[in-house]
Amino acid sequence: MSRRVVILIGAGVGALVLLWLGGWLLVGGDIPRNTIVRSHDLSGDLNVGGMSREQVSKLVTRDVTQMAKSRVVVDVDGRVFKRKYSDLGIFLDAEATVNQIKSRSANPIKIVQALTGGLAYDPVYTFSESTLTRAISDIAVRTDLAPMEGDVVFSGAQPVAIDAAAGRALDIKAAVKTVRASWNESRIFRFKSPSISPQVTTKEAQSALPLAKNAVSGTVLLTVDGHDVNLKVSDIAYALDFANDGSGNLVPMFSSELMTQVLGLKWTKWVTPPLNAKFSEVGGVPKLQPSAPGQAVSDEELTSALLPAISAVGTARVASVQTSLVEPRVTTEMAGGLGITEVISTFTTKFPPAAYRIQNIHRAADLIDGTILKPGEIFSLNKIVGERTAANGFAEGIIISQGRFEKDFGGGVSQVATTMWNAAWFSGLDLVAHMAHSFYISRYPAGRESTVAWPKVDMRFRNDFDTPIMVDTSYTNSSLTISIYGKKKYEVETITGLFRNIKDFEIYDDDSPTCIQQDGVKGFDITVTRVVKLNGLEVKRNPFNTRYIPEDRVTCTNPEAVFGNPTPPKPKIKATPKPTLSDTPTATVTPTAIATPTPVQ
Numbered sequence: 001m002s003r004r005v006v007i008l009i010g011a012g013v014g015a016l017v018l019l020w021l022g023g024w025l026l027v028g029g030d031i032p033r034n035t036i037v038r039s040h041d042l043s044g045d046l047n048v049g050g051m052s053r054e055q056v057s058k059l060v061t062r063d064v065t066q067m068a069k070s071r072v073v074v075d076v077d078g079r080v081f082k083r084k085y086s087d088l089g090i091f092l093d094a095e096a097t098v099n100q101i102k103s104r105s106a107n108p109i110k111i112v113q114a115l116t117g118g119l120a121y122d123p124v125y126t127f128s129e130s131t132l133t134r135a136i137s138d139i140a141v142r143t144d145l146a147p148m149e150g151d152v153v154f155s156g157a158q159p160v161a162i163d164a165a166a167g168r169a170l171d172i173k174a175a176v177k178t179v180r181a182s183w184n185e186s187r188i189f190r191f192k193s194p195s196i197s198p199q200v201t202t203k204e205a206q207s208a209l210p211l212a213k214n215a216v217s218g219t220v221l222l223t224v225d226g227h228d229v230n231l232k233v234s235d236i237a238y239a240l241d242f243a244n245d246g247s248g249n250l251v252p253m254f255s256s257e258l259m260t261q262v263l264g265l266k267w268t269k270w271v272t273p274p275l276n277a278k279f280s281e282v283g284g285v286p287k288l289q290p291s292a293p294g295q296a297v298s299d300e301e302l303t304s305a306l307l308p309a310i311s312a313v314g315t316a317r318v319a320s321v322q323t324s325l326v327e328p329r330v331t332t333e334m335a336g337g338l339g340i341t342e343v344i345s346t347f348t349t350k351f352p353p354a355a356y357r358i359q360n361i362h363r364a365a366d367l368i369d370g371t372i373l374k375p376g377e378i379f380s381l382n383k384i385v386g387e388r389t390a391a392n393g394f395a396e397g398i399i400i401s402q403g404r405f406e407k408d409f410g411g412g413v414s415q416v417a418t419t420m421w422n423a424a425w426f427s428g429l430d431l432v433a434h435m436a437h438s439f440y441i442s443r444y445p446a447g448r449e450s451t452v453a454w455p456k457v458d459m460r461f462r463n464d465f466d467t468p469i470m471v472d473t474s475y476t477n478s479s480l481t482i483s484i485y486g487k488k489k490y491e492v493e494t495i496t497g498l499f500r501n502i503k504d505f506e507i508y509d510d511d512s513p514t515c516i517q518q519d520g521v522k523g524f525d526i527t528v529t530r531v532v533k534l535n536g537l538e539v540k541r542n543p544f545n546t547r548y549i550p551e552d553r554v555t556c557t558n559p560e561a562v563f564g565n566p567t568p569p570k571p572k573i574k575a576t577p578k579p580t581l582s583d584t585p586t587a588t589v590t591p592t593a594i595a596t597p598t599p600v601q
Contacts, residue, residue, distance in 0.1 A: 031101055038123060048101070079508070093124045157236075161208075168193035168194065171194060200248050220236060240253070270295065273294045273326070274292065275328055278335075278472055285342070301321055342486070344489075346482070351415050360388070360411060360413055381420065421461075427490070429463060436546045440551075446546070470485045472484075499526055503524065505520040505521060510557065
């Protein structure tokens with residue numbers, strides 16, 4: 001190689017070195033020139049080239065602050081909800097965003113990139129899948145609407161066919177997936193809830209109407225064990241229900257419980273339920289009341305006997321039933337052998353009477369009455385009460401589903417669950433599982449109440465005593481009392497916190513035929529703590545945090561909305577006392593009331 005070539009090569013290398021050094025100096029600072037960090041919503045860029053990492057961190061932190069003030073719009077079926085990014089579980093990670101930025105590099109390729117346009121970095125985020133799912137679920141609670149099943153009800157003695165109407169339910173999983181995938185591309189998310197078809201059609205309701213009309217076309221002479229009971233038209237309308245058989249067919253059903261309500265002694269003189277052995281407190285000491293058999297007519301037998309009669313006319317409207325001897329579930333011998341010495345706890349709740357509520361509360365209470373738990377055994381309300389169906393003795397009524405009122409079997413059972421939960425609470429027994437209502441119901445103690453739903457939402461507690469316990473229920477048409485008998489072990493104190501994070505309810509009109517009016521209740525958080533003591537020393541402290549979402553104020557604008565008034569269209573009990581609550585077992589801090597009574601459950 002000639003000297004000239006060597007000199008040229010050396011000069012070229014030197015030029016490249018100088019060029020590299022110049023580029024390296026031009027890139028400048030800790031962060032290369034023209035380095036871009038995109039803003040949280042990708043609407044603008046932050047040029048951080050030439051800055052120190054501390055300066056970049058301040059800029060990104062400022063963007064975090066702006067993001068905290070921003071709102072995302074979630075539009076579901078035309079209803080608009082504004083939420084913070086944090087409400088949706090989306091958080092900008094300032095530290096990770098800065099750490100991903102490459103420092104000034106000696107790599108010639110990186111130098112060229114920095115000089116000709118630099119590198120652009122998206123912000124780094126963390127996601128909380130559970131928070132996002134909960135946020136979308138809370139919105140769905142306020143937009144979902146159960147379908148209106150076709151039905152036949154009685155307004156007084158006049159049968160009315162209820163037209164079926166489709167409902168809707170937001171696909172929560174799909175909505176979460178959409179937000180997660182494209183949240184930084186738009187601040188507006190629009191979702192249309194899929195339609196839910198009713199099971200009982202309008203045609204089915206219309207086909208049941210002729211039988212309903214004929215049922216109240218005249219009186220019926222019912223013979224019970226040879227004794228005549230005259231059923232007036234109003235009695236028939238009161239005791240007859242049309243229930244979904246599970247396949248979309250309306251079937252007529254008569255209930256012995258409703259017969260008791262409407263006929264009183266004319267019915268209970270011949271039809272009496274068995275009496276479980278029970279305890280009552282006399283002079284502070286439990287006294288055993290002996291069991292007794294009953295004379296019963298099942299709802300199936302009653303319906304089978306009366307169906308031909310209500311389908312007939314004139315003198316053919318007659319029916320006959322025979323009662324059967326029914327033994328009690330808890331005999332005197334069983335209760336007497338438990339070693340019960342005292343009342344461990346007792347709790348009473350009151351409720352505004354409605355026929356469906358009375359029937360369901362009485363039925364659930366009867367099924368619970370006499371329950372015996374040996375040491376270590378668990379009380380499960382769903383297991384003991386079973387599915388709330390017509391075949392199991394329950395009536396249709398107003399329940400809470402997805403944060404809205406709807407018509408279904410079992411309305412009122414949550415009253416039983418709440419009463420039972422509080423009896424267990426004040427006994428000191430091990431509290432296993434419960435779920436509060438989605439929004440606050442003023443006749444229940446805030447943060448110390450329970451809802452149930454078949455089959456998954458249950459209320460459970462465990463007998464962690466060394467001796468058996470027995471559950472005792474008693475009721476009127478407006479109150480329910482549940483007591484636990486056994487050998488008392490603990491003292492219980494309750495600390496009830498103040499309402500916090502109070503949120504206003506929304507107000508809107510609903511023109512759907514499935515609308516059920518709601519008054520509106522504010523949402524809030526509350527913590528209630530149970531302190532359990534043994535011989536004066538604390539052995540358990542159980543804090544329960546409850547979040548009540550706001551209950552929207554809904555005005556029904558559709559004149560066809562039969563349930564526009566939250567009172568069911570077939571009022572079977574006229575007296576409606578103001579709901580109150582007996583809460584004597586403990587002294588608590590009473591929060592300021594912020595909600596109006598909600599006539600449900």
